[in-house]
Amino acid sequence: MTGLAIRDLTAGIGTSQIIRGLDLEVPYGEIHALMGPNGSGKSTLCHVLTGHPRFEARGTVSLNGNDLLGLDVDERARRGVLQAFQYPTEIPGVKLQDLLVEAGEERGIPPEEMTERIERLAPVFSMEPFLERAVNDELSGGEKKRSELFQLAVLQPRVALLDEIDSGLDIDAVRQVAEAVKSMRAPDVAVLMITHYSRILRYVIPDRIHVMVRGRIVESGGPELADRLEAEGYEAWRE
Numbered sequence: 001m002t003g004l005a006i007r008d009l010t011a012g013i014g015t016s017q018i019i020r021g022l023d024l025e026v027p028y029g030e031i032h033a034l035m036g037p038n039g040s041g042k043s044t045l046c047h048v049l050t051g052h053p054r055f056e057a058r059g060t061v062s063l064n065g066n067d068l069l070g071l072d073v074d075e076r077a078r079r080g081v082l083q084a085f086q087y088p089t090e091i092p093g094v095k096l097q098d099l100l101v102e103a104g105e106e107r108g109i110p111p112e113e114m115t116e117r118i119e120r121l122a123p124v125f126s127m128e129p130f131l132e133r134a135v136n137d138e139l140s141g142g143e144k145k146r147s148e149l150f151q152l153a154v155l156q157p158r159v160a161l162l163d164e165i166d167s168g169l170d171i172d173a174v175r176q177v178a179e180a181v182k183s184m185r186a187p188d189v190a191v192l193m194i195t196h197y198s199r200i201l202r203y204v205i206p207d208r209i210h211v212m213v214r215g216r217i218v219e220s221g222g223p224e225l226a227d228r229l230e231a232e233g234y235e236a237w238r239e
């Protein structure tokens with residue numbers, strides 16, 4: 001399979017395990033949704049995949065058959081394992097445009113190429129007014145989420161980990177963010193979208209939905225699984 005493959009992943013901090021034997025595959029070209037109760041380990045999974053040094057991880061994670069777990073955080077980013085954060089950080093004093101050009105330079109992408117991507121994608125994400133402003137500084141909640149997605153798109157991920165990019169958005173903004181997510185679908189990109197709400201899944205129809213409870217995937221299914229979750233919640237898997 002081409003794409004992201006995770007087998008028997010265990011991860012935690014010290015002796016406290018947060019991810020407990022997780023199996024998950026997200027093939028290139030597909031968008032998968034990850035849902036699950038608060039504290040089940042969804043954000044931790046993103047941090048572990050991007051290589052946050054705080055977490056110790058065991059198991060197998062590969063991208064196109066190449067091991068990821070042995071690589072440090074910078075190398076994983078260079079290979080395109082990128083995360084849009086649940087709580088985007090503000091970087092006062094650093095303009096968004098400059099941050100992106102610098103991020104490109106770190107990856108060996110020339111400034112002209114980054115500028116071209118920024119100019120092409122800014123209208124898609126309605127980000128033109130924010131390019132000269134400090135990163136996420138004084139932005140509304142919805143604007144921050146859009147900015148996160150825009151930054152990710154400009155860096156052209158191979159694995160896009162979208163952590164609750166639809167939380168706190170008004171109805172129009174959900175639609176806008178959904179369009180942005182749909183625009184990320186590509187033959188060499190795997191998208192994992194974490195959400196608590198089935199409303200965004202009406203606009204972005206995922207290829208698969210996975211349910212995560214206490215550090216493992218306990219159920220996977222087609223888009224119809226979202227309706228079942230909406231009706232029944234996570235009760236069935238809590239025991």
Ligand SMILES: Nc1ncnc2c1ncn2[C@@H]1O[C@H](COP(=O)(O)OP(=O)(O)OP(=O)(O)O)[C@@H](O)[C@H]1O
Nearest residue numbers: 013018036037038039040041042043044045054086
């Ligand atoms: N740095 C840390 N130190 C100790 N415990 C942590 C740390 N980070 C996360 N945890 C714990 O790991 C568990 C999983 O947290 P995580 O943020 O991954 O959940 P989540 O599924 O993303 O939840 P939510 O839907 O609320 O965002 C929680 O119980 C959390 O308290």
Ligand SMILES: [Mg+2]
Nearest residue numbers: 042043044086
């Ligand atoms: Mg989370």
